[in-house]
Amino acid sequence: MDMSSTTMTIRVSADLKEKLDRLAVDTRRSRSFLAAEAVSAYVAKELAIVEGINEGLEDIRNGRTVSHGDAMSDLSSIIDVAERARS
Secondary structure (H helix, E strand, O other), X not given: OOOOOOOOOOOOOHHXXXXXXXXXXXXXXXXXXXXXXHHHHHHHHHHHXXXXXXXXXXXXXXXXXXXXXXXXXXXXXXXXXXXXXHO
């Protein structure tokens, strides 16, 4: 993992900055550390969503799809099996 870093400037509301300041004091972490952690988590989550969408679009382009009716039929069968197993 590349541990190098770079500086980035962002604008936030005064309210958000105050909350970040309080969190920094309470966790004994720097604002910069907390902001970097938050951005990292956000980017990872959003990137996973975008990659999932792109994979789905690729599936559509390559004809890897299932009709709604077939999918619902399969789900109904799975639910029926699970309900019988619980009985």
